[in-house]
Amino acid sequence: xxxxxxxxxxxxxxxxxxxxxxxxxxxxxxxxxxxxxxxxxxxxxxxxxxxxxxxxxxxxxxxxxxxxxxxxxxxxxxxxxxxxxxxxxxxxxxxxxxxxxxxxxxxxxxxxxxx
Amino acid sequence: xxxxxxxxxxxxxxxxxxxxxxxxxxxxxxxxxxxxxxxxxxxxxxxxxxxxxxxxxxxxxxxxxxxxxxxxxxxxxxxxxxxxxxxxxxxxxxxxxxxxxxxxxxxxxxxxx
Numbered sequence: 001x002x003x004x005x006x007x008x009x010x011x012x013x014x015x016x017x018x019x020x021x022x023x024x025x026x027x028x029x030x031x032x033x034x035x036x037x038x039x040x041x042x043x044x045x046x047x048x049x050x051x052x053x054x055x056x057x058x059x060x061x062x063x064x065x066x067x068x069x070x071x072x073x074x075x076x077x078x079x080x081x082x083x084x085x086x087x088x089x090x091x092x093x094x095x096x097x098x099x100x101x102x103x104x105x106x107x108x109x110x111x112x113x114x115x
Numbered sequence: 116x117x118x119x120x121x122x123x124x125x126x127x128x129x130x131x132x133x134x135x136x137x138x139x140x141x142x143x144x145x146x147x148x149x150x151x152x153x154x155x156x157x158x159x160x161x162x163x164x165x166x167x168x169x170x171x172x173x174x175x176x177x178x179x180x181x182x183x184x185x186x187x188x189x190x191x192x193x194x195x196x197x198x199x200x201x202x203x204x205x206x207x208x209x210x211x212x213x214x215x216x217x218x219x220x221x222x223x224x225x226x227x228x
Contacts, residue, residue, distance in 0.1 A: 042205055042218035090158055100147045100209030106158035
């Protein structure tokens with residue numbers, strides 16, 4: 001099973017709301033990633049968790065807060081977002097850590113609209 | 116710094132025709148190279164990857180890619196395109212310094228009936 005699941009599929013939120021995105025994988029992978037993707041652009045890395053510890057934060061604004069409760073789950077908590085944060089948010093996982101040779105498996109994404 | 120260039124932003128081919136999508140990378144040692152495909156509103160699906168060995172790599176959905184060190188290229192090919200191949204294609208290199216995936220800007224493939 002090479003599936004990464006993400007919920008919800010779509011999310012609309014106001015600038016004062018608090019919401020969370022959820023990502024799950026059952027492949028036994030030890031690295032998990034959050035990406036942000038704007039239309040017609042490649043994914044931009046936001047965060048990497050390796051062995052449940054935050055290993056990379058790409059200078060993401062604090063209104064995005066990642067959490068890795070266990071090796072299978074990854075959350076992204078959203079608070080006081082701006083309209084420019086509207087995008088497709090992709091989760092990915094890889095087997096052993098954030099290594100160059102690791103294949104990243106992507107979920108279907110959450111389409112976020114901030115009003 | 117490592118980088119990936121996909122020179123073609125948009126390509127249109129007729130169904131049944133052959134396809135080649137170009138990818139050039141900048142990296143000193145042997146790179147870890149990937150091709151991903153993304154259908155509209157979906158996540159990325161791995162088509163194939165190259166780490167070492169045979170420079171012609173076979174992937175899913177009838178795709179193949181050839182690693183050419185002398186040209187710093189990793190072009191994706193398919194002998195006969197199907198309408199369902201219309202999608203966004205991303206070439207990427209794994210950074211040995213950081214473990215990050217460095218993506219090209221993507222190529223949009225349109226398939227004419």
